[in-house]
Amino acid sequence: MKTQKIILFVLLVTGLLSSCYEDKSSLNYTLINPINIELGNASTDYSVFAYDTLEIKPIVYKEGVNDDNLAFRWTISGNYIPPTLLDTTMTLKARIDLQPQSIAYNLLYEVLDRTTGIVQEQTFKVKVETPFGPGLILSETEDDQTSDISLIRAYNFSSGFQKDQDTTMRNLFSLVNKRKICGVGTAILSTTYGVYGRYLTIGTKTSVDRIDPFDYSYIDGNGESFMIDPQNYHVSSLGFSSNAGCIETIVIGGKLYTHYYQTQAIHKFSYYLLTSDMTDYRVGLSTQPEWAYGLCFDEMNGRFLEINGTKYLRVMNSSKLEPNAAFDPNKLQNFTCRAMFSGKNNISHNILQEKDPATGQAKPNGKIYCYDTQQAYYYADPDLINGMPSKIIDLNEFPEIQDALFFTGTNNRDYIYYATPTKVYTIDLTMRTATADYVVPTTESTDEVITSMAVWLGNGMMNYTNNRGDMATTVSNNNMLVVTTYSPSLKEGFVRTLPISIYTGRIEQNKDYYGLFRGFGKITATTPQK
Amino acid sequence: MKNYIFAGCLSLASVLFCSCDKEGVTMYEESPTVYFGEVARTYTFVENMEHIGIGFDTVKIPLQISGSAVGRLREVAMIVAPDDTLHTATSDMFSIGKGSIEAHQYKGYIPVRINYSNALDDSVYQIRLQLIANNDFPGIDLLNRTFTLSLTNKITQPSNWSRIKNYFGPYSDSWYRFILKTTGLISIPYWSTNGSIDKNNPDPEKWTMTLYEVKAYAAMVKVALDDYNRKHPQNQLTHEDGPEKGKPIIMP
Structure with missing residues (x-):
């Protein structure tokens, strides 16, 4: 028993003594100095042209650690590229051999402290830009047999440009691809969607070519641009529906083909769309509103057809017309379509002119009307609304209307603009008046004539006279006309920009605010590059 | 008593020391199992005319695995299904090659050499195939499915017709002949929406067509x-054979 007491006592004393032991396990640490990456006031968002050098100079240090004990890695990733090491020094200086993309790449900067193994990270966004950025793309010819593509980057056409930075890059197609386009451009269209959808489509009467608008490299052409070779490449029209399905359309030999952008799998034009009742058709022109399904005019049967996505061309249902409908969209056999474009309040303006039944062409002095049709969101009930008649506007009373070559309008004004060979008229649809707001100047030559006219739907800025008579500035998108002209005697093509007053809807009268770009061949087609 | 106390202290110390033992994390490993990527395939020399002259062709039957990919090539074994009454091909019509799953892959093939003979000109023969376990794949298709490989030199319903009938309608030989003649194709190699780039495509080399x-x-x-x-x-135009024989051809 005594022994037991002794053992118990020893255990008790041991327990008591152990409580006096100072536990240093939680004190055994040293504060580690942080790795400091200082950027000053510099942004973490960078922008660089492809194949140009990117420099980033952060100040990096760690107190108590020599720079020799720091290791660095600059790794770029994103846009479906594998992570790529750019540099292993403290400051980055590397040539960016990456494809230009509309989405920024991710640049990861890692600093390793070799003494502790701790890594400090800093991320950057790097947008790789193309030198062939936003602007006006045009197709021009000097021999009426072959064409080339040129790009104007300017205050009127490109974001962030000053007037003295205006640049024209001519003959880019042949510069990159070492050949001309085989034919005279009838339609061109540049569209970009995400990372994989990027095409500049160029159509002539005999060819289709597609290039990358970011670097002008060739993608494909003619039969290779189609899932099934149409073996006929007479292009009359191109269009792009950005919001109603993201679909590019091309009209070849009167048939409308679609290219669906929202896929990674295949980027070729499909077989031509069939009509919903399997009747044959021959499309002349088409229009692609911003939010509604597109509309086209069937010259064979004298009717409007709705471009129902990539599915079919919907024949309008005449039996669903209102009793007091302005017209029947299926009974326009006496007309040919001269122009189609969007107007104010979700209206499509369709310029129809009486045609000669023998030739199918517009009859000399044939009556000209604007047949307005309604636009409806593509997901609304299209059978009842989209493409259905709204009203008929008689244009025959307006001056020189029989000489009109081109028609256009904006979707925010109740105005229509038409161009004769030498003048541009503004029709005020509310007041039913037309005024010759612009006359092609004879200062360059006396034979300069208008060869195309379109409302500008791209980037850039413009100046105009505000209601106090001062110069004001606003975006040129939907506020400016782009008129191309040609002088046979000079053999020179011109691009003239005409601001539209946001107060009156008429063409700006102060000529100082007009733009002029010259030195081209005959310009036959234009498109914005966004 | 003294011994008891000593033994008690020793046991306590043992328990305490045991708790200091570092236990490694045991990762779950699924037994490697292989199965067919498709359930049936039809091979017709009509779609591969150039192989009639050569005398044979090779069909690559797609395989998929469950379990992890490993860093070495693994072999897959296959035999003719024993006592299968649906098996009609004679032994000179085919031979089974060595199947494999390449290193770091989840898909593979097992080749079957198909020999052309006149017997195929007017008949369809079936090869019934089963996977068997081996060292690399102790597990095989849990459903124990038998793969049917049909051989012929006739035009015949392709094994992917169920995937394209929404666009072409019911099958008949005459209708399929019309389709191939119109399109100029020798087959319609469609499996899923994005063709070869679809991850669920069992044979990206064969099923290349997109929706x-x-x-x-x-x-x-x-x-x-x-x-x-x-x-x-x-x-x-009507179906000249098959279940729809005599009925007009209607496309969806």
Whole structure:
């Protein structure tokens, strides 16, 4: 028993003594100095042209650690590229051999402290830009047999440009691809969607070519641009529906083909769309509103057809017309379509002119009307609304209307603009008046004539006279006309920009605010590059 | 008593020391199992005319695995299903090759050499195949499915027809012949929406066509069918064989 007491006592004393032991396990640490990456006031968002050098100079240090004990890695990733090491020094200086993309790449900067193994990270966004950025793309010819593509980057056409930075890059197609386009451009269209959808489509009467608008490299052409070779490449029209399905359309030999952008799998034009009742058709022109399904005019049967996505061309249902409908969209056999474009309040303006039944062409002095049709969101009930008649506007009373070559309008004004060979008229649809707001100047030559006219739907800025008579500035998108002209005697093509007053809807009268770009061949087609 | 206390202290110390033992994390490993990527395949020399002259062709039967990919090539074994009454091909019509799953892959093939013979000109023969376990794959298809490989030199319903019938309608040999003649194709190699780049495509080399292309060809065929029927109003195109025999051809 005594022994037991002794053992118990020893255990008790041991327990008591152990409580006096100072536990240093939680004190055994040293504060580690942080790795400091200082950027000053510099942004973490960078922008660089492809194949140009990117420099980033952060100040990096760690107190108590020599720079020799720091290791660095600059790794770029994103846009479906594998992570790529750019540099292993403290400051980055590397040539960016990456494809230009509309989405920024991710640049990861890692600093390793070799003494502790701790890594400090800093991320950057790097947008790789193309030198062939936003602007006006045009197709021009000097021999009426072959064409080339040129790009104007300017205050009127490109974001962030000053007037003295205006640049024209001519003959880019042949510069990159070492050949001309085989034919005279009838339609061109540049569209970009995400990372994989990027095409500049160029159509002539005999060819289709597609290039990358970011670097002008060739993608494909003619039969290779189609899932099934149409073996006929007479292009009359191109269009792009950005919001109603993201679909590019091309009209070849009167048939409308679609290219669906929202896929990674295949980027070729499909077989031509069939009509919903399997009747044959021959499309002349088409229009692609911003939010509604597109509309086209069937010259064979004298009717409007709705471009129902990539599915079919919907024949309008005449039996669903209102009793007091302005017209029947299926009974326009006496007309040919001269122009189609969007107007104010979700209206499509369709310029129809009486045609000669023998030739199918517009009859000399044939009556000209604007047949307005309604636009409806593509997901609304299209059978009842989209493409259905709204009203008929008689244009025959307006001056020189029989000489009109081109028609256009904006979707925010109740105005229509038409161009004769030498003048541009503004029709005020509310007041039913037309005024010759612009006359092609004879200062360059006396034979300069208008060869195309379109409302500008791209980037850039413009100046105009505000209601106090001062110069004001606003975006040129939907506020400016782009008129191309040609002088046979000079053999020179011109691009003239005409601001539209946001107060009156008429063409700006102060000529100082007009733009002029010259030195081209005959310009036959234009498109914005966004 | 003294011994008891000593033993008690020793036990306590043992328990305490045991708690200091570092236990490694045991990762779950699924037993490697292989199975067929498809359930059936039809091979017709009609779609591969050049191989009639050569005398043979090779069909690569797609395989998929469950379990992890490993860093070495693994072999897959396959035999003719024993006592299968649906197996009609004779032994000189085919030979089974060595199947494999390449290193770091989840898919593979097992080749079957198909020999051409006149017997195939007017008949369809079936090879019934089963996977068998081996060292690399102790587990095989849990459902123990038998793969049917049909051989012929006749035009015959392709094994992917169920995937394209929404665009072309019911099958008949005569209709399929019309489709191939109109399109100029020798087959319609469609499996899933994005063709070869689809991850669930069991054989990206064979099933290359995208849904967009199928729709394009269907539109082309629809125009040809409509054209034929307009030119032959009293004698519209009908199915000449199969369950729809005698019925007019209607595309969805």
